[in-house]
Amino acid sequence: MPLYLSKFTYTPQTWARLIAHPEDRREAARTNIASVGGTLHGFWYAFGAHDGYLLWEAPDNVSMAALALAINGGGAMSSWETTVLMSVEDTLDALRRAAQVDYRPPGT
Template identity: 40%
Template sequence: MAHFLLQGSYSPEAWKALVNKPENRIEVVRPVIESLGGKVESGYFCFGEYDVFLVVELPDNVSAAAFSVAIAAGGAFKTQKTTILITSEEAVDAMKKGAGLSGYRAPGK
């Protein structure tokens, strides 16, 4: 299973709705993630560029894209971002594999 970081910034209309009727949106989306065969590993509301983020485990990129499309279609976010996450072990494997690649050269070299 793949891991993803999902980040979103609510629209002013969504914030108005949440102020009028507060709810834990992370718990609202949990069953949606589970319906895709995934699980929410962690989720937080935050201050800054994004208002909420989730770390989720999903079967594949298509499932992550499906969730992202559904969220975008809902209209509550003014901005959203999905980032594929890899483990430290996978990063080391990628570094080793990258070291063995031939034919690539940096621009201007």
């Protein structure tokens, strides 16, 4: 299954709700991800541009997109970005295939 790295930022209202009623959001993330057939591998909060990061897997990009749409539609996040992670083996395969692509740079 493909691996994904998601970065999220809560809205100020979400932080206010969590301050008033602290909860471990890992369980919610596990449940959400499992609902599309995926698995949560890690959940971290952070300082900086994003409030947290998740490492997870899902059966395919459509499942990942469904989860992202549902989360974004919920209004608790001000941003949600997901990066598809590739294994070293997949990247090596892509490099080998790139040598066979018939590509001409613009203007050449």
